Amino acid sequence: MKNDWDKAFGSLSKIKVFSNPNNEPVTICGEVNDLKCIGVGTDAAVFQSLSTPAYAFKIFAKDKVHKVKVEANVYKILEGSPFFSTCFASYDEYLVLSYEEGKTLFDCILQGIHIPEQVVNEVEDAREYVRNKGLNPRDIHLKNILLQNGGAKIIDVSEYTLQGNDFRWEHLKKGYEQYYHLIDGNSVPFWLVDIIRKWYNQRGKNSSYEEITKKILKLL
DSSP states (O other): OOOOGGGGHHHHTTOEEEOOSTTOOOEEEOOOTTEEEEEEOSSEEEEEESSSTTEEEEEEOGGGTTHHHHHHHHHHHTTTOTTBOOEEEEOSSEEEEEOOOSEEHHHHHHHTOOOOHHHHHHHHHHHHHHHHTTOOOOOOOGGGEEEETTEEEEOOOTTTTSOSOOOHHHHHHHHHHHHHHHHTTSOOOHHHHHHHHHHHHTSOTTOOHHHHHHHHHHHO
C-alpha cells in the first residue's frame, strides 16, 4: 500500500479533540468536508479521509496524547494478527491505522443485526494471542469490536499495557451466552443501551455480574 496518508494532514490539523469527565466520549471541535468521523471513544476520535479512504486516523484528546506512542507500540507487538487493525505510522496527536469495514457490535445491537457465535470465539482467540505476546487484553467491549465477514475485528488496543482485569469482555461473553437469544434479530433502543452503558461504567469495583444483570433485568 502506497504511503499516501499525508494527503490528509491538512484536514487533520483543523480537528481538535477534547476529553470529558466520568468516562464520557470525547468532544470534537472543527469540521472538514473531506473527513468523516467513524468512531468516538473516551480518549480519541477516529476519522476516515475521503481522499485516502484506506486509512483511519485516530486523533487523541490533548490530555491523552501520551497514549499515542504506547498504542503504536502495542500494534507493533501484535503485528501480523488478523484480529487487529494495522498501524502504519504515529505522529504527535494521532495514529494512522488501516480502515476496517464492518459495524461495531454496539451498532449491531441497535439495528438488530445478528451477532454470530464465531465473533465470540474469535475474540477469545484474539485475547489468547495478546497474552502470548506478553500484553493484557483489556477494555474489550461492544464499541471496540467490529463484525467483519462473520467474524471479529478488534479496533482498540490502548489499554493492553495496563495491569488487572476490568472484566468487560467476561461479562459481555456471559451476557451473550445467557441472554442474547432474547434480543437476537430485534433492534434495541439507543436510550436503553446507553443507560446500561452508563450504569456499567458507574458500577462499583466489587459489583458482581449477577448484581449488574439483576439491575438491568428490572429495567426491562
